[in-house]
Amino acid sequence: MTFLSEYIYYIGAFGLIFIGLYIVLVKKNLIKVIIGLSIIDTGINLFLITIGYIRDGTAPVFSKPGLKANEMVDPVPQALVLTAIVIGVAILALAISLAVKLYKHHGTLNLRKINEQKW
Amino acid sequence: MNLIILLAIAFGGALITYFLGKISQKIRDIFAVFISLALAVIAACFYNVSSREIYYTGFLDFPFVLRVNTFSWFFAVTIAVIGLFSIIFSLNYIRKRGNTDFYYSMMLLVIASMIGIVLSGDLVSFYIFWEIMSWSTFLLISYNRGPAISAGMKYIIMSVTGSVVMLVGIVSLYLHYDTLVYTELSGLLNNASSGYILFIIILFFIAFGVKNAIWPLHVWLPPAHSEAPSPFSSVLSGILIKIGTYGIILLIFVIIQINVFLNLGEGILSVRYIISIIGVITILIPTFIALLQDDAKRLLAWSTIAQAGYIILGIAYGTSESVAGGMFHFFNHAIFKSLLFMVVGAVEYRTNGVRDLNSLGGLIKKMPVTFIGGLIGICGLIGVPLTNGFVSKWLIYKTLILNNSPFLAFAALLGTWGTILYSYKLIHNMFLGQLPEKYEKIKKAPFSMQLPIVILSLAIIFFGIIPGLPLHVINSIESGFGMEPLTINIWGIASDTGTINMLNIFTAVLVIGIMVWLIFKVSKKSTVIGQYDNYAAGTTVPKDKYNYSVNFYDPLCRMISPYLKDFIDDFYMSLARSIKNTGNGIRRIYTGDVGHYVIYIILFLALLIFIQINWELW
């Protein structure tokens, strides 16, 4: 089972990414597609966090004396994830608002049926 | 006088004309005539001047060179003079139409860019002027609206195709020889492999061939010439397509050099011979297609292609006589073809746009000056002695016969025979025969139209009797190219292989003419009979019911017409259609379904990764 313990985080993160991609590629409903995008985002965030992880590491906060620097996990991915989450939220919010409007115009969220703009 | 000033006047005049027109139409007209007159005068002043100046170096390290020598002078003067006449002709012709500022401005721009082409001394500035000419011509051809739109479209597409191909040639020359200035470039190709020269020739020939309407590239010309405003048709036919000829001369004699050109290939497969054959085809097919036309301007348009064939034949054949013939024919054709377009234009102007030969007729009494102009014009076109066309055609025939190319000569002669037929059809159906009733009240052409017609007609006779003047210039052009000069006197050519002396012919014709006139005068047997004073089975013919001109040459036409379908045109049209269909097919990939679009993205990604994993291509 060493394989799993080595890679379970990667598998989890990329599992989410691929599930998200699958949803985006296959699902017809706009809300589902947006959820898919959100899942991809989450997966990527997890992946970034995983990259920075150090075995048995602690959070990079010197909140009390005696914490050793070399036991701390990499702070950079955490900072990146912070940013990435916000960007994800921003896209999500915009997408939701567009979905609302789309529904008002077309009366459906089925993306296969919304194809007036083509060719 | 500086060359750059000439160009500045030309282009500046074109621009200013547009804005002057916003102030006053009259001032603009005067200004336009003045500018074109100034161009003609200044261009003429460069006679025997040989100079070269670099006027601009900022363009991507290409120096721009202007140069003048006899060769470019000859073309520049022709352009400026014909341009002047058609501007004068336009004064009345275009007055009632809309958007006249645009018309004059574009007309001057076309003339300016053509002068720019012949004065440019390197290929980049040549190309730039060439393109300016192309698009301004396009705008002018489309000016008449209606069918002119598709004519303009055809023109510009072919023209752009040609010029992009030429661009490849130019850039390739630059990369090989690091210069595009003619004087530096000429002779450099002596050492090039014949394959490369052939490559260059083909590239440039496509571009020049489109402009010059050489046979398989001619399809734009008939609609464009017939749909353009008539004064512009005369520029188009008289000089604009000859810019293609200029290019071909430039290519063969300046860039490649004649001796290299003549030695390309062997016997029947030599480049010279192939181009001559193309020239002959360009004479034959369009000549007989012209015969079938019922639209006066379209007939002249096809005739233009055919005459361009003579010029190409003469130039590509490559002996000093044939080249002289070709260049002289260029000059003559500029005169008589613009004259003929003006004649048709005058008729069209007075009849409110009627060009259909079947519904015209009998205008000789109403528009006598125009008729005389037309008559002299077709004489020149046919090559009747004492007109300029005779000398140039004679030169071409002679050299073909003397150099053992009887088939080419025969074909050229056949072309002349066809020319006689369609020219007669043109003049007869417009001016002779019965006058339809609706044209009873027609007036003669206004002065601004008669003036160019008269001057050009006189020029035809003048250069027909004294061909030595232009031939002298052509001779010095040829010696500039390093060719053997002809022996020329003012009346014609005196060489050991054949002499032509127009003075003798002139005297002979004059004597015969006087004799004929005397006989008619003395005998006085003939009486003049009115047009409707004739009998048909005892009753007079009702007016307008009987028209000689319909179905002219009907049996001949029926015989030849199946062979003369314009396959080339069909081919191009189907090409265009298939491109359109391809586009219509391709844009189906944008299905409107965003699910497909994301699949494209992922597919692209997956494909690249797949290739790399499997074949490690990158």
Place this chain on the structure above:
Amino acid sequence: MRKLFVILLLLIIAGGITLSLKEIPFGIPKTKIGDHFINKGVEETGSVNIVTSVVVGYRGFDTLGEITVLFAATIGLGAVIGTFRKNSVNREVEAASLIVYTGCRFLFPVILLVGTYIFIHGHLTPGGGFQGGAIIASAFLLMYLGCSNKRIKENLSKTVEMIGGLTFIAVGIIGLAIGQDFLFNFLPKGEPAELLSAGIIPIVYIAIGLKVGSELAGIIDNLIQKS
């Protein structure tokens, strides 16, 4: 058919990613800049929360971009949703029960306080402007859910948002003005682990907190009111 095809494509990509993940073994210290931040972060920025020192200090410019992204999304959402305002009918919402109503009103200031605490202490404890801002926004969400008659004052929220954004940029430009770089930490860094330490970091984080809070609240407001 489509599903199979998609799965095939995803498998190929998964294969590629798996191969490239071999170079990134799990859980082993390897980062170059991360070590630097951990070792020198406290000293260079004065913040004991290294993540904060990265977010606001080393990569402060990213953070500026990030609040801009959120800002753009808020404005964009307003633009997209707002165009429908005319025809939307004011729906009658059933009022919440008294318990919920009172509870919300009771919790509202507490949540605000927590949020404020979190972004003020961003350089000391886990948390910071974004987290605090999000908590503040959640307070407003609670108000919207529980007390349907309460609304955010739009101009107030705009002003707060603007002040937040401007403070961030002004702090950055002051660094530039005193001859250093943009976002230079010009204030004394103080004793690490004190509240008043780490120079500009708390100021920036407060600005971010205000801005994010008002932006998220604005998003909620837009979505609830205008859709």
Place this chain on the structure above:
Amino acid sequence: MVNPVLLIVIPLGLAFVVPFFGFISKKIEKFIPFVALFFNLIVSLRLFPRVLEQPVHVSIGGFVPPFGINLVAGPIGILFTVLIALVGFLVSIYAFDYIKEKDQEKYHILYLLLLTGATGVVLTGDIFNLFVFFEILCISSYSLVAYFGDKTSIESAVKYLIQGALGSCLILMGIGLLYGQFGTLNMADLAGNIKSVHSVSIFVPLVLFITGFGVEAAIFPLNAWLPDAHSSAPSSISAVLSGIAIEVGLYAMIRVVFTLFGASSILTFLMLLGVITLLIGELCAFCQENIKRMLAYSSIGQIGLMLFALSIASSYGITGGLFQLVSHTLGKSLLFLAAGYMIYRSGSMNISSFEGMGKRMPYTALAFTIGAFSIVGLPPFIGFPGKLMIVKAALFEQEMLYTVLIFFILLATVIEGAYYFRVVQALYFKEEKNTQNQKREIAPLSILIPIFILTGFIVVIGIYPKLITDVLVSSASELLNRADYIKSVMP
């Protein structure tokens, strides 16, 4: 001493305070982008001479790279900044009268943010920072596409958002993979570590970047959003999207390929991709009846041409590609602006509704004509030197492949000519169908000024390309000299 960071920060700050000006007077709001971009124009022009001597490096917060974020204002960056500021400035004038909807405030904020994002992308030297600014650019363009809020624009915006968000996710994934391997985010530092893209672990991030940025750059087959989005956005936004946004996408892609990865082996593939993009774009545009869709497809074609030229990766090629980029930015913005106003007046996007516009709106129609001629590459307009340089670059390689490709490209140019000439003919030479609307309508000054200025640039640079070629040559050498870039950032 002008700091390049001001180019990003000042517009950003001004975007934040637009509501504040809105409190004072709603009329001031529309001048904010104008002021901000004018400021950017001045600053970037003042930076130009310095940048040509040596790239200006600025680190944010006083932390040296790779620890802090740095801005690299090289020739190419400043070139883009000037372009963005110039076009943005002109379009902001255009918007004075063009944008009449109620919620102008949001338009102006988003517009300013879009251009700020674009400026950030071209100036930054940090890959994650690039991503952040890229997102600003994308999010504001999603919302601006939807600005009209009607059926088509919402639909296009949704599609654009889905594809764009997917692209962003891919980019972020690529960043994660790179960070995992090298533990740094600075582009120069990363580039110093990457020697070849042959191994899959490097290649996968490269492909992720190409795909991700390719979506915004509208490379075939990633460009399906473009015709929808560009045609249904407000015309001023279409001008910016077509003139700046996709070019910035292309910049990001080229920057990644050239500087970050030094991936010379993939260039041939990109070149082919460019030609395919060109052909498909032109063929699709050829069949369009909707003028804005036609222009949008033409943008795809032009992007393909630029990609081709840039992928030749010689000094000639990159110079030619960048020249084409400049000419497309100016030309296509002009076309969209002119077409936009004509659409506004005729009320329809169909080409046939443009008939007779040459008489009704002479100046706008003239500008459109000049723009069209320039895009086709006719002298004396700016498109011609670009075309000439690209042909020269391709033939310079002396390989059969390039010669064949150049013929394809020229074929595409002819097709492009065909549909542009058709519109020009419709403008001038077709009779208008409804005759009651024949009176001349001169556009307001705020519409004419940007159109005239753009026309002026097109003609002047077309006649005197030396104005920009020097800059382009040094930009090309910046892109080509990867080692110098690395050295200058990480001494």
